[in-house]
Amino acid sequence: MKIKLIISSVITAIIISGCATGAGKPMIDNNQKAIIGTTLGALTGIVLGNNMGGGSKNRNKVIGAVIGATIGGTVGYNLDKQAKEVASSLNTYVDNSPNADLDPNQDLIVSNTDSYVKIMFRDSMMFQTNSANPTISASGKISKITNVLEKYPNTLVQVIGHTDSRGSYSYNKTLSQQRASNVGNIIHNFGVKNQILSIGCSFDKPIAPNNNTSNMGLNRRVEIYLYPNTQSVIDICK
Numbered sequence: 001m002k003i004k005l006i007i008s009s010v011i012t013a014i015i016i017s018g019c020a021t022g023a024g025k026p027m028i029d030n031n032q033k034a035i036i037g038t039t040l041g042a043l044t045g046i047v048l049g050n051n052m053g054g055g056s057k058n059r060n061k062v063i064g065a066v067i068g069a070t071i072g073g074t075v076g077y078n079l080d081k082q083a084k085e086v087a088s089s090l091n092t093y094v095d096n097s098p099n100a101d102l103d104p105n106q107d108l109i110v111s112n113t114d115s116y117v118k119i120m121f122r123d124s125m126m127f128q129t130n131s132a133n134p135t136i137s138a139s140g141k142i143s144k145i146t147n148v149l150e151k152y153p154n155t156l157v158q159v160i161g162h163t164d165s166r167g168s169y170s171y172n173k174t175l176s177q178q179r180a181s182n183v184g185n186i187i188h189n190f191g192v193k194n195q196i197l198s199i200g201c202s203f204d205k206p207i208a209p210n211n212n213t214s215n216m217g218l219n220r221r222v223e224i225y226l227y228p229n230t231q232s233v234i235d236i237c238k
Contacts, residue, residue, distance in 0.1 A: 078228065082152060093110070121221060134183060156228075157224065158197045162206075184197075204238075
């Protein structure tokens with residue numbers, strides 16, 4: 001119970017301090033996220049250390065706290081930093097607004113959460129109609145991401161292909177898988193050491209109803225997710 005109380009107090013204090021400079025809206029910057037990550041990591045480490053076998057309880061708590069703080073702070077900070085580096089390489093910015101994906105004027109969106117960095121490409125800028133091969137300009141953009149990935153060799157890359165609902169499910173499944181695989185292959189062929197997973201979702205995960213041309217255009221996309229570790233990976237198609 002004490003651990004939960006401390007966690008709650010730390011997060012609340014940081015959010016309140018963010019409100020002081022954010023006109024009433026919680027604005028948590030990179031340093032504050034790092035503090036949250038470090039604190040949560042340290043407290044988790046204490047719990048784990050308390051349950052470690054061998055040695056004294058106090059010594060194990062200290063070891064657990066140091067390890068947890070290092071991991072928590074690094075992940076929290078690196079995801080924000082990595083997102084900014086990816087956005088900069090693509091000549092754009094990090095857009096975490098909830099409706100960014102629904103803006104038809106944005107063909108490329110970089111965002112991040114506490115678990116991953118996400119790069120979304122509209123298929124209109126990536127592929128010719130019914131083609132699974134990225135255009136030359138799209139390949140150029142994809143290659144720019146590899147410059148960032150070289151700095152983060154432990155980042156796991158997940159490439160997801162999405163289609164609209166026109167045509168059969170099996171056709172769209174194959175098309176989305178081929179597009180994801182081809183984008184993943186471009187990344188791999190640049191010699192990065194990252195593990196790459198490529199998945200096609202067909203039309204299982206629309207971001208808008210497939211009821212008009214504009215919405216269908218929103219749903220046709222390729223998304224690249226960058227995870228700090230395998231434990232963070234989620235099944236996007238479900």
